Amino acid sequence: MSTALKFATPLIVAMALVGCNKKTETTTTTTASAPATTVTASANGATATATVSTTTTSTTAVDPNMTPEDHKKARERIMKDWKKTNQTIGAMVKDPSKFDAAQVKAAAEKLNQNPWVHYPETAKGGEAKDEIWRDAAGFQQQIDKFKTAASALNAAAATATSVDGIKTQFGDLGASCKSCHDKYKED
Structure with a gap:
């Protein structure tokens, strides 16, 4: 085994293990993050060091065996999660004395889920209007x-110390949801 390979092998293995901390699901977007990690490997008295930075990423891999009903259930589950997020943050906006920065940050991170992959044309129905598939460009804008x-x-949630730090952004999010629901969601 070459000297370079002896140094690189433990480093490569260590870097791969850092990547193993990321979660993925087959039907929804998952968010995984880990801090930058410095990995040091040594062999025969020589040392190699690398810093591996992993940032928050969003990965979506849809199971090709999902049925139309599975897609409907998946997107509805995500939307219900978002509703809870809205209620959690909304309660704090209404009563600023209840503001909890960690809770706001955790709730806002749930918005990284990706229901959009669960709108194939074969999965029409549920609370989704057919307009979604007739006006794909408009739906994409939403x-x-x-x-x-x-x-x-x-x-904003990452650095907010009071409701004032998120109020405008939360209002913009609500307006975005309403705009889409008005056009593309069944009543």
């Missing part, structure tokens, strides 16, 4: 608005 608003709320 998705983009939501993602922008959710990202802004997540950024």
Whole structure:
């Protein structure tokens, strides 16, 4: 075994193990994050060091065996999670004395879930209007608005020390949800 390989092998294994901390699901988006990690490997008295930085990522892998009903259930579950997020943060906006920065941050992170992959044309129905599939470009614009608003709320929640730090972003998120639901959700 070459000297370079002796140094690199433990380092490669260590870097791969850092990546194993990431969670993935087959039907929804999961968010995983880990702090930057410095890995040191040594062999025969020589040392190699590398810093592996892992940032929050969003990965979606949809199970190709999902039925249309599975897709409907998955997107509805995510939307219900978002409703709870809205209620959690909304209660704090209504009563600023209940503000809890950690709770706001955790709630906002749930907005990284990705229900959009659960809208294949074969999974029409549920509370989704057929307009979603007739106006794919318009629906995509709504998705983009939501993602922008959710990202802004997540950024604000990361440093907020009071309701004032998230109020505008939370309002923008609510407006995004309402705009999409008005056009694409059954009553």
